[in-house]
Amino acid sequence: NGNNLVDAEGVKVRTVKLLASQNVGFESLPVQFVNKATKAGFVFNVLVIGETGIGKSTLINSLFNYDFKLPPGDYQHDSVTLDKHAFQLEEGSVRLHLTIIETKGYGDQLNMTDSCQGIVEYIDKQYEAYFQEESQVVRRLSDYKDTRIHVCLFLLAPTGSNVRALDLECMKLLSNKVNIIPVIARGDSLTKKELDSFKRRIMAEIHQHKISIYSFPEDDGQVADLNRKMNADVPFAVVGSSEVHEVAGHKARARVYPWGIVDIENEAHCDFTRFREALLRVNMDHLMQTTNLRHYEVYRDRRMTELGYGENEPQNFMETITRLRQTNEQKYRQKEEETRTSFVNKVREKEAELKERERELHSQFEHRKAEFSDHVLEINTQQSALQKEVEIFHRVKSELVNSQAGTIKGSKKN
Ligand code: GDP
Numbered sequence: 001n002g003n004n005l006v007d008a009e010g011v012k013v014r015t016v017k018l019l020a021s022q023n024v025g026f027e028s029l030p031v032q033f034v035n036k037a038t039k040a041g042f043v044f045n046v047l048v049i050g051e052t053g054i055g056k057s058t059l060i061n062s063l064f065n066y067d068f069k070l071p072p073g074d075y076q077h078d079s080v081t082l083d084k085h086a087f088q089l090e091e092g093s094v095r096l097h098l099t100i101i102e103t104k105g106y107g108d109q110l111n112m113t114d115s116c117q118g119i120v121e122y123i124d125k126q127y128e129a130y131f132q133e134e135s136q137v138v139r140r141l142s143d144y145k146d147t148r149i150h151v152c153l154f155l156l157a158p159t160g161s162n163v164r165a166l167d168l169e170c171m172k173l174l175s176n177k178v179n180i181i182p183v184i185a186r187g188d189s190l191t192k193k194e195l196d197s198f199k200r201r202i203m204a205e206i207h208q209h210k211i212s213i214y215s216f217p218e219d220d221g222q223v224a225d226l227n228r229k230m231n232a233d234v235p236f237a238v239v240g241s242s243e244v245h246e247v248a249g250h251k252a253r254a255r256v257y258p259w260g261i262v263d264i265e266n267e268a269h270c271d272f273t274r275f276r277e278a279l280l281r282v283n284m285d286h287l288m289q290t291t292n293l294r295h296y297e298v299y300r301d302r303r304m305t306e307l308g309y310g311e312n313e314p315q316n317f318m319e320t321i322t323r324l325r326q327t328n329e330q331k332y333r334q335k336e337e338e339t340r341t342s343f344v345n346k347v348r349e350k351e352a353e354l355k356e357r358e359r360e361l362h363s364q365f366e367h368r369k370a371e372f373s374d375h376v377l378e379i380n381t382q383q384s385a386l387q388k389e390v391e392i393f394h395r396v397k398s399e400l401v402n403s404q405a406g407t408i409k410g411s412k413k414n
Contacts (some may be wrong), residue, residue: 007099007145013086016066024065024091024280041088041095043146044284045126047178048100049119049170050155051107055185058240059155060100062253062264063276064089067242073104080105080118097145107166116170123149123177127299134300135324148296150287151214151279152178155185156202156235160194163205171211177295179214179287181279182206187237187270188255188262195237202235216278217286226282229274236275239264 007013018024048056052073061067070085081104089096101122106115126147133144152174156167174180182202184190190198206213213234216227239262245254247263255262264272279287309320 007086007097007147009084009147011084011086011099013088013097014068015088016064016068016090018064018066018089018091024063024276041097042284042288043097043099044151044288045099045101045147045149047082047119047123047149047152048102048155049106049152050103050185051157052105054155054157055240056102056153056155058242059153059183059185059238060102061242062238062240062272063280064098065253068100070100070102073102078105080108080115082119082122099147101149106170107164115166116173119170120173120177123174124299127296128303130296131300131303135321135328148291149178150284150291152180154180154182156182158184158186158189158198158237160190160198161201163202168205168209168211171206171213172209175210175212176298179290179295180211181214182235183275184235184237186239187272188239190237199235199237214287214290216283223282227278230278230282233271233274233278236271236278238272238275239270240272 046060048060050056057068057070057072060070066089068085068087071083073083083102083104085100085102087098087100089098103119106119126149130144130146130148154167154171154174156163171180171182184195184198184202187195215234216223216230218224218227218231220227239255241253241255241262241264243254243256244251245256245261246252247254247261247266252263252265254264262269264270267273304320304324307324309324
């Protein structure tokens, strides 16, 4: 039963069969991967950053057209935490292991750096786990459940003015670590004109602060044109909704206002459909590959340098990884030898300890035994002395009795 699954970190995995009539796009993954599709399914990990109430959960529900029932955030957080939820989605014959990681408490703290540090650490921790697995003597990468973040959806508040300093600082810290896709949340709160100028402003600030964000690949003939248009749409202005309404004869996720309806899938209303298309139908594989070949590579290089595989070392990755594995193998054998020696030594020490104790007990026993026989001897001596005294007593007594009897007889005669 899929409902009993847990991931490597013990997080419960919920199995979800998406509606066949409204496919969201990842069914095209095997095509994206050509023949690399595996029966085991694909792993896709999404990090959603944004302040409480900005619309993170609603956007995820809208993207996958499913109510994941992600717990709502509150404003009571002292620090930023990450809330992780694992799902196993099935669309057609394709299985997707989706993990959604949402920030809780982001933007509620006064200290900006602290807000982002935890997120950076989480991302690095996942790279480290992969790095450790990759350099293991016995590698299990084929059934390793990748936890590296494949995309970071960065939700920006629709202020219409500048990007908040916190968001810039956080994006800067995540720059070159993860595929950042900036998204304007609650796109329905700005007019078309306001949105256009806000988008330009956001991109200008991103450039000005030298923040590297993800860009859809424009070198793949089949999707180059499409991706060029998608890149021009960044940051996507999205609208999310948990409600389904009848709009122009079909059921759609929509937001109903007193003045009218926002159909989130209507391209004239917002960028949601193009955003979902770009993310799930066209570029999911590229996001996974970029994570592995670019961001993870940066992390791995850093770790290699830390481990002493510096500039003078062979540049070829396979050679380096082989050397790293050999070193690990050596360390592993050395550790094994050390453990064995220390075990044997411990056994010997314990044996000597036990022998010493045995000797001690034995000498204590001998000592007590000698004490005891001395005691017995003394008692025997005392007993024979006592016996002698008793004999003397009886003799004196009978002599006394006899002499008294003689005296009485004599006096009667008189
Ligand atoms: P989270 O705390 O970031 O996960 O936010 P939620 O997804 O729980 O959304 C908080 C509130 O914002 C809910 O009442 C949503 O209906 C509303 N909301 C979500 N997305 C949008 C949007 O695109 N536009 C508007 N106007 N409201 C939204």
